[in-house]
Amino acid sequence: MKHLGKHLILELWGCDNKALDDQVGIENMLVDAVDACGATLICVKTHKFSPQGVTGVAVLAESHISIHSWPELGYAAMDIFTCGEHVNPEDAIPTIRSFLKPDNFEVINIQRGNIVD
Amino acid sequence: MKHLGKHLILELWGCDNKALDDQVGIENMLVDAVDACGATLICVKTHKFSPQGVTGVAVLAESHISIHSWPELGYAAMDIFTCGEHVNPEDAIPTIRSFLKPDNFEVINIQRGNIVD
Numbered sequence: 299m300k301h302l303g304k305h306l307i308l309e310l311w312g313c314d315n316k317a318l319d320d321q322v323g324i325e326n327m328l329v330d331a332v333d334a335c336g337a338t339l340i341c342v343k344t345h346k347f348s349p350q351g352v353t354g355v356a357v358l359a360e361s362h363i364s365i366h367s368w369p370e371l372g373y374a375a376m377d378i379f380t381c382g383e384h385v386n387p388e389d390a391i392p393t394i395r396s397f398l399k400p401d402n403f404e405v406i407n408i409q410r411g412n413i414v415d
Numbered sequence: 416m417k418h419l420g421k422h423l424i425l426e427l428w429g430c431d432n433k434a435l436d437d438q439v440g441i442e443n444m445l446v447d448a449v450d451a452c453g454a455t456l457i458c459v460k461t462h463k464f465s466p467q468g469v470t471g472v473a474v475l476a477e478s479h480i481s482i483h484s485w486p487e488l489g490y491a492a493m494d495i496f497t498c499g500e501h502v503n504p505e506d507a508i509p510t511i512r513s514f515l516k517p518d519n520f521e522v523i524n525i526q527r528g529n530i531v532d
Contacts, residue, residue: 303492305424307525307527309527340460340462340470343457343458343474345474347476353475353476357460357462358470361483362470362483364472364481364496366420366478366479366498368419375420375422375528379483379494381483408523410424410492411426411485411488411492
């Protein structure tokens with residue numbers, strides 16, 4: 299069976315609270331994560347909430363990487379969704395770990411667009 | 416157990432091929448889907464690929480809605496991720512069904528950010 303997309307769902311707990319609320323840092327992390335997995339960035343958009351929390355999405359030629367953060371809980375929900383054989387979403391993980399420093403890193407791996415040969 | 420986010424993963428097959436390649440139509444569908452589930456749009460970004468395919472992401476105050484389409488296969492991968500009690504991601508589904516007209520509509524429902532009371 300083939301699949302069109304690789305979708306990693308990351309549940310990140312015990313993250314660095316300051317990093318989770320750092321809009322510029324998160325935008326840089328997204329751009330670095332895109333580079334790390336060999337994807338092509340179309341655009342990146344981040345938004346800072348009041349009093350806290352950041353949302354960010356990197357739109358890729360190969361799908362997207364997103365983050366929604368809850369600094370007060372040390373939690374971030376991330377998705378790394380890529381298509382194409384030349385991109386490996388797992389290669390983005392070290393960049394994310396290095397910036398957010400989660401104590402607990404859970405990954406759910408979903409294959410999107412399954413096609414029976 | 417509580418959760419911070421509701422994440423619907425939609426696997427849509429047998430869609431209208433023209434709709435899947437219609438950048439303006441997909442952007443309108445995303446905006447309408449955001450309205451339908453009572454979410455707040457921060458921005459929407461769509462991109463048309465050559466020779467075919469569209470990527471679109473609506474960034475929300477309550478997370479995001481995304482689509483990646485393969486018109487040649489009649490397939491779209493969509494995600495509706497919302498947080499907060501006032502938004503129900505299921506309410507976006509009729510808008511999506513109406514525009515893309517999938518023959519086969521599979522939903523995977525993932526609770527993000529689970530917290531044990």
